[in-house]
Amino acid sequence: KPTLEDATPGDLRFVLPYRYIADILEMLKALDKLAPGVWSAHTLLYGVEVKFYSRQLKLNSGLETEVKNLFAVGDGAGVSRGLIQASATGIIAAREILRRSALSVQRCA
Template sequence: TLLYGVEVKFYSSKVKVGNNFETAVANLYTIGDGAGITRGLMQASVTGVIVARDILNRKV
């Protein structure tokens, strides 16, 4: 017997961020699983690197 049904998964809310993971609040970044974008160690690590590079390249 096969049973087919609709499946919907709601994991977590996603925070709206720009390409550099900065939120609408200046200098506030959300990265990793906390941003609701990634689901793994590698992807979370990459978001941290992206944010670190963005902060280091900012002109003060």
């Protein structure tokens, strides 16, 4: 029985790719050696779905948050909806990080 009463039971195999499920199961088996009982028929995993479409973080044009060097990308940043747009935000942030890295290297030379 789930300890989180508001949880909706479901099968993570319907929402996660096979490779993720295989990796999670491998991790649980390995973790069972450190914490016996983790790998059992009674172990429940929570798959959290997070949607922040209506929330938008304060970001600059390089997708940096108000916390220096902390970038927010993907759907969680509140600036995209969908895989293509979310992946594009990663490219925007990566370009900004690379630009800053190049400036740092130039200053050291």
